[in-house]
Amino acid sequence: xxxxxxxxxxxxxxxxxxxxxxxxxxxxxxxxxxxxxxxxxxxxxxxxxxxxxxxxxxxxxxxxxxxxxxxxxxxxxxxxxxxxxxxxxxxxxxxxxxxxxxxxxxxxxxxxxxxxxxxxxxxxxxxxxxxxxxxxxxxxxxxxxxxxxxxxxxxxxxxxxxxxxxxxxxxxxxxxxxxxxxxxxxxxxxxxxxxxxxxxxxxxxxxxxxxxxxxxxxxxxxxxxxxxxxxxxxxxxxxxxxxxxxxxxxxxxxxxxxxxxxxxxxxxxxxxxxxxxxxxxxxxxxxxxxxxxxxxxxxxxxxxxxxxxxxxxxxxxxxxxxxxxxxxxxxxxxxxxxxxxxxxxxxxxxxxxxxxxxxxxxxxxxxxxxxxxxxxxxxxxxxxxxxxxxxxxxxxxxxxxxxxxxxxxxxxxxxxxxxxxxxxxxxxxxxxxxxx
Numbered sequence: 419x420x421x422x423x424x425x426x427x428x429x430x431x432x433x434x435x436x437x438x439x440x441x442x443x444x445x446x447x448x449x450x451x452x453x454x455x456x457x458x459x460x461x462x463x464x465x466x467x468x469x470x471x472x473x474x475x476x477x478x479x480x481x482x483x484x485x486x487x488x489x490x491x492x493x494x495x496x497x498x499x500x501x502x503x504x505x506x507x508x509x510x511x512x513x514x515x516x517x518x519x520x521x522x523x524x525x526x527x528x529x530x531x532x533x534x535x536x537x538x539x540x541x542x543x544x545x546x547x548x549x550x551x552x553x554x555x556x557x558x559x560x561x562x563x564x565x566x567x568x569x570x571x572x573x574x575x576x577x578x579x580x581x582x583x584x585x586x587x588x589x590x591x592x593x594x595x596x597x598x599x600x601x602x603x604x605x606x607x608x609x610x611x612x613x614x615x616x617x618x619x620x621x622x623x624x625x626x627x628x629x630x631x632x633x634x635x636x637x638x639x640x641x642x643x644x645x646x647x648x649x650x651x652x653x654x655x656x657x658x659x660x661x662x663x664x665x666x667x668x669x670x671x672x673x674x675x676x677x678x679x680x681x682x683x684x685x686x687x688x689x690x691x692x693x694x695x696x697x698x699x700x701x702x703x704x705x706x707x708x709x710x711x712x713x714x715x716x717x718x719x720x721x722x723x724x725x726x727x728x729x730x731x732x733x734x735x736x737x738x739x740x741x742x743x744x745x746x747x748x749x750x751x752x753x754x755x756x757x758x759x760x761x762x763x764x765x766x767x768x769x770x771x772x773x774x775x776x777x778x779x780x781x782x783x784x785x786x787x788x789x790x791x792x793x794x795x796x797x798x799x800x801x802x803x804x805x806x807x808x809x810x811x812x813x814x815x816x817x818x819x820x821x822x823x824x825x826x827x828x829x830x831x832x833x834x835x836x837x838x839x840x841x842x843x844x845x846x847x848x849x850x851x852x853x854x
């Protein structure tokens with residue numbers, strides 16, 4: 419028989435060289451630290467990182483990003499490493515990008531473009547692809563003239579692929595029309611999410627959004643709390659973009675809808691925040707936030723500051739919050755799950771081993787219960803369906819009288835409103851009956 423050989427048709431990984439400027443204006447982040455995260459992003463996008471350089475400057479160079487001398491060093495680094503892609507740690511102006519490309523004769527992209535590329539690769543649903551394309555188009559519009567020659571010379575690869583790539587061949591007017599159309603479609607998504615949220619409100623379920631820095635373990639936590647693999651959980655940046663919602667039991671008489679959301683990251687492109695606002699509004703609508711923090715990362719404080727910045731932008735920065743310090747197993751903790759420490763609104767957990775999850779459920783149930791309202795009303799026996807939900811989702815005592823049921827205790831705000839409305843109607847019925 420003739421021998422057959424397999425042929426690997428996958429294109430070779432692009433060789434990426436990273437560059438950053440440290441102006442000292444980013445507290446807690448050195449250029450070296452930021453480059454380490456940029457390297458993880460580049461590897462997530464499929465590149466082979468072959469080197470990195472950074473420079474301390476008071477300001478970035480308006481023409482070259484780095485100084486002219488450092489730019490010349492990048493030429494020497496190209497000869498040494500053979501890199502085919504230069505990735506800058508900050509967003510480049512079209513002029514800076516063009517100057518570096520002409521000098522280095524390689525493709526040049528920035529951190530924003532790299533993150534957009536990762537989002538383009540990971541978007542799985544129609545909704546996710548819509549939002550990624552909108553973000554790509556808004557990023558590309560001011561760079562359109564440059565991108566024509568850029569693409570014809572360097573071809574595809576990191577920073578050039580995704581749902582919006584074909585639009586680069588059109589003119590500015592067509593791009594603007596496409597952006598307008600995409601915004602209308604994303605608005606449709608926002609309306610659909612708002613309708614779904616109202617449906618959840620009618621079921622009177624408490625809602626919890628899981629937020630946090632990318633790769634902190636949000637999806638792993640959702641899976642652990644639900645007890646099954648409902649969300650993609652991988653050890654890589656931005657493993658999942660599309661939100662997943664599931665009902666989770668928290669304790670006696672309490673359940674909640676938990677939603678896993680897209681992770682945040684240092685220097686998150688503003689185009690992504692704007693484009694994904696329809697999805698991220700789930701955070702603003704939630705009753706409570708669970709902030710998942712990678713306790714094993716030395717940049718805990720910086721990660722939490724990044725999360726707070728994005729939450730503030732979404733109008734959710736002051737929402738009630740429970741901090742879940744995850745990856746306790748990497749700290750050597752996690753021996754006795756029944757005694758997970760609970761300190762100042764935070765719980766130490768391991769979503770992988772299950773350590774601290776009971777404590778997390780208890781604290782989350784207590785936080786939701788703290789938002790409940792006191793009620794003391796009477797409703798007719800005819801409100802049986804409402805009373806059933808009150809018993810299931812509240813902490814109440816029911817006293818059965820001759821004509822009605824007196825309800826005393828604490829329940830969720832939405833359910834309290836419905837109960838008071840039913841009580842007011844019943845009181846009016848009694849008054850009318852007495853008048854006749």
